[in-house]
Each structure stands twice: as C-alpha cells, then as structure tokens.
Amino acid sequence: MEPRTSVIEKRLKNIHRIIAVASGKGGVGKSMVASHLALHLAQQGHRVGLLDLDLYGPSCHIILGVKHQFPTEEKGIIPPVIHGISFMSIVYFTEEKPSPFRGIDISNIILELLAITQWGHLDFLIIDMPPGIGDETLDVIRYMKNSEFLVVTTPSKVALGAVRKLLSILIELKKPLLGVVENMTMNDSAFIEQEVQRLQVKYLGKIHFDHTLEESIGNPDLLLKTQVMKDLGRALATIQL
Amino acid sequence: MHEWALAESIVMAAVEEATKEKLKTITQVTISIGELQQIEKEIFLFALNELRKSQKPPIKKDAFVLRTEKSTLTCHTCGNTWKFTEMKKKLNITDSESIHFIPEVVFVHTRCPRCGSPDFEITKGRGVILSSIKGVR
Numbered sequence: 257m258e259p260r261t262s263v264i265e266k267r268l269k270n271i272h273r274i275i276a277v278a279s280g281k282g283g284v285g286k287s288m289v290a291s292h293l294a295l296h297l298a299q300q301g302h303r304v305g306l307l308d309l310d311l312y313g314p315s316c317h318i319i320l321g322v323k324h325q326f327p328t329e330e331k332g333i334i335p336p337v338i339h340g341i342s343f344m345s346i347v348y349f350t351e352e353k354p355s356p357f358r359g360i361d362i363s364n365i366i367l368e369l370l371a372i373t374q375w376g377h378l379d380f381l382i383i384d385m386p387p388g389i390g391d392e393t394l395d396v397i398r399y400m401k402n403s404e405f406l407v408v409t410t411p412s413k414v415a416l417g418a419v420r421k422l423l424s425i426l427i428e429l430k431k432p433l434l435g436v437v438e439n440m441t442m443n444d445s446a447f448i449e450q451e452v453q454r455l456q457v458k459y460l461g462k463i464h465f466d467h468t469l470e471e472s473i474g475n476p477d478l479l480l481k482t483q484v485m486k487d488l489g490r491a492l493a494t495i496q497l
Numbered sequence: 498m499h500e501w502a503l504a505e506s507i508v509m510a511a512v513e514e515a516t517k518e519k520l521k522t523i524t525q526v527t528i529s530i531g532e533l534q535q536i537e538k539e540i541f542l543f544a545l546n547e548l549r550k551s552q553k554p555p556i557k558k559d560a561f562v563l564r565t566e567k568s569t570l571t572c573h574t575c576g577n578t579w580k581f582t583e584m585k586k587k588l589n590i591t592d593s594e595s596i597h598f599i600p601e602v603v604f605v606h607t608r609c610p611r612c613g614s615p616d617f618e619i620t621k622g623r624g625v626i627l628s629s630i631k632g633v634r
Binding site for chain 1: 499501502503505506507509510511513514595598599600601602604605606615616618623624625626627628
C-alpha cells in the first residue's frame with residue numbers, strides 16, 4: 257500500500273490558497289509569471305511558497321537567482337526562503353544535470369515532494385506547472401484538491417490551440433479558474449481576449465513583451481521593477497487575490 | 498530527520514486502513530523499505546514509535562516490523578539488471594544523499610553500468626511501502 261498519499265493533506269492543511277500557473281503550451285512564460293506572482297505576493301506581505309513542478313526543465317531557480325541553497329531537514333524538508341519565498345524545486349536534488357524521467361517516475365517524485373515538504377503556514381503556494389495536461393497536471397488535480405488555476409498563453413494562435421484544450425479539461429473537471437493572462441504581447445489585438453471570453457473564462461489582461469526583462473533575471477530586486485511585474489499587478493487587480 | 502516525514506505517512510496510512518477495517522487495536526505493521534531510499538532504520542523506528550503514541554485506534558508497542566527490499570534496476574536499452582548497492586560505492590555523498598530524498602534522481606546521477614544508458618527502470622526496492630497491518634476487531 258502506498259503510504260505517502262495519506263500524509264499530503266496534512267502537509268497542505270496550513271496553506272490558505274494554492275495557485276497552479278499552467279498552460280497547454282511550452283515557452284509561453286509560465287515560470288516567469290509564476291516567479292513574478294510569488295514575488296508580487298511576498299512583497300505585499302503575504303507568506304508565500306513557490307513549488308517548481310517542471311521536473312524536466314526547472315527554471316524558477318534561474319529566474320530568482322537561487323544558488324548554493326538546500327532545504328533544511330526537520331521532520332521532513334523545509335524549503336529555503338529566497339527573497340521572502342519558501343522555494344522548493346527538484347533542482348536541489350538534480351543540480352543542473354539532465355533529468356530523464358518517465359511518467360511513473362514523475363508521479364513518484366511529485367508524491368515524494370508533497371509528502372516530505374514541510375511548508376508551514378502559507379497564505380499562497382504558487383506552483384509552476386510544466387506544459388500540457390500530463391502527469392503533473394493530473395497529479396496536482398488529484399492530490400491538491402483545492403488548487404486554483406491561472407492559465408498563461410501568448411498572442412499566438414498556436415499557443416491558444418493547446419491552451420484551449422487545457423481550459424476545456426479544467427472546465428470539465430470543474431476546477432476553479434482564476435483566468436487567463438496573455439503574455440509577451442506586441443500589439444493591441446483583442447483576438448485572445450475574445451477567444452477566452454468565448455469559453456466563458458475570465459481574461460485578466462496583457463503582459464507586454466519586455467525587451468529588458470533578460471537583464472533582470474537572477475535578481476529579484478530588479479524583477480520587482482520590470483514591466484512584466486507592472487502588467488501582472490494590473491492583471492491581478494481584476495481578481496483581487 | 499527526513500525519515501520522520503515518511504514514518505508519519507506510514508502511521509497515518511496504517512490508522513486510515515485500520516479505521517476502514519474497524520480494528521480496535523493495531524498489533525502489527527509490516528513495512529518494506531526499498532534499498533534505494535537508504536533509510537536510517539534506527540531514526541525511522543524511533544519516529545514510528547514516537548508517532549504511534551497518539552493514535553486512534555492505538556498501535557501496540559513493538560508493532561512495527563521493518564523489512565529491507567533489495568533493489569533491482571533494469572536497463573531498457575541493453576536488458577542488464579543490477580543492484581543499487583553495487584554502484585553506491587562509486588557515487589559521491591551529495592548524489593547519494595539526493596537519491597535518499599528522491600529515489601528517482603538515480604536516473605540523473607547514475608547510468609547503466611554495462612551500456613551507459615540513462616534509460617533504465619527501478620523494478621524493485623524504490624522506497625517505503627506499507628506491506629500489511631494486523632489488528633484486533
């Protein structure tokens with residue numbers, strides 16, 4: 257019998273809200289939005305955790321500039337606090353080596369992380385999801401029953417094609433959907449907004465393509481001042497987290 | 498004390514199962530410990546016995562039986578099978594410690610000793626499993 261599922265509820269019971277930042281498509285900026293969202297909430301004085309569940313290609317540690325950190329062992333593992341954010345990632349255990357995991361391994365890793373991580377009291381746990389509707393998404397839905405979804409797309413029809421599928425399954429499963437953020441926009445097209453509203457999902461707003469963003473990566477103080485942060489703040493104001 | 502978290506999952510699962518089966522007392526909990534997870538048995542047993550004290554239905558003292566499951570790793574590329582203990586000596590402490598926390602990172606830090614492939618499978622001996630419980634109704 258698998259014992260780890262029995263303890264997950266207890267590990268998450270002192271977390272007020274769990275927000276999974278997801279997309280059907282890769283490369284749309286989920287990690288960037290998740291990291292900015294965590295920083296934004298921490299700056300507002302909330303107790304925030306960030307869990308990077310992109311197990312093949314974790315990147316939140318690069319965005320936040322996490323180096324030479326490791327969780328503390330105390331009746332499980334306690335994530336290190338980075339710029340006010342309790343940050344957990346597979347990268348503590350894989351370093352920067354390639355991670356050739358199959359589906360069953362992915363589920364086992366998620367179960368292990370959820371069973372042994374001691375988050376303590378949090379107002380928000382942000383999850384940076386990998387693209388698609390595979391094991392990670394299904395496991396978050398299965399084990400983190402109170403999770404809400406913030407979906408990211410780009411203005412591209414290609415991205416929207418995959419995002420629409422994710423939205424459809426989340427709607428079918430009756431998962432709480434905070435809305436859709438349109439990332440890396442370069443014009444004022446209303447195409448994505450109209451398509452999202454057609455699915456009766458809330459469109460939160462645009463995050464404009466930021467040519468200077470790359471210079472802020474690895475430095476949370478600079479990230480707090482980016483155009484992305486300003487646009488995300490405006491988008492979040494529509495849902496009052 | 499990462500062992501504490503795993504012990505807690507065992508105790509909670511045993512109590513859940515005993516409640517379902519309407520047991521009044523749990524007399525035996527048999528746990529299989531996969532070799533890959535490299536559990537410190539003394540710490541694990543200490544945690545189990547501490548956690549046991551506050552449970553309902555109660556778990557009898559000395560109820561925990563620990564059994565080690567030897568690991569078997571099987572290569573998808575060349576069909577080779579081997580044990581984790583055979584390669585552990587060659588691992589550095591950091592990599593070995595990482596496998597202790599998350600056994601699946603064995604795919605990250607090791608390769609098939611015969612063909613060098615990262616595409617292998619943990620066929621046996623991954624982690625902690627609740628094998629069986631016994632009790633009185």
